[in-house]
Amino acid sequence: MPIDLDPVAFDAVVGRALDGLPDDLARLVDNVVVLVEPDAPEDDPDLLGLYDGLALTDRPANHAGMLPDRILLFRGPLLDMADTVEDLEEEVRITVVHEVAHHFGLDDARLHELGWG
Numbered sequence: 001m002p003i004d005l006d007p008v009a010f011d012a013v014v015g016r017a018l019d020g021l022p023d024d025l026a027r028l029v030d031n032v033v034v035l036v037e038p039d040a041p042e043d044d045p046d047l048l049g050l051y052d053g054l055a056l057t058d059r060p061a062n063h064a065g066m067l068p069d070r071i072l073l074f075r076g077p078l079l080d081m082a083d084t085v086e087d088l089e090e091e092v093r094i095t096v097v098h099e100v101a102h103h104f105g106l107d108d109a110r111l112h113e114l115g116w117g
């Protein structure tokens with residue numbers, strides 16, 4: 001049975017997942033904001049997260065001054081996947097790592113090869 005967590009408590013789970021990124025990796029994340037949306041897009045209702053931006057590997061030299069890229073986490077589908085808070089913490093952590101990997105230019109095929117797909 002999926003758990004129910006209010007938005008403030010869910011944001012705290014996301015914060016812990018972000019804080020859990022290794023410092024060496026977190027330091028390299030550039031011009032990205034992490035946002036929580038209540039639901040996934042209608043065309044992909046089971047989507048857990050989405051990287052919306054231009055990966056570091058694809059950015060031109062004059063990328064400075066652009067709006068930040070976004071990592072969107074979808075609260076509803078993530079809650080639907082979890083039976084416990086511990087399950088949710090793990091699913092959010094995996095989703096954050098997956099979307100940060102897209103920021104570094106890893107595609108879904110490579111993430112699947114690495115076990116993060």
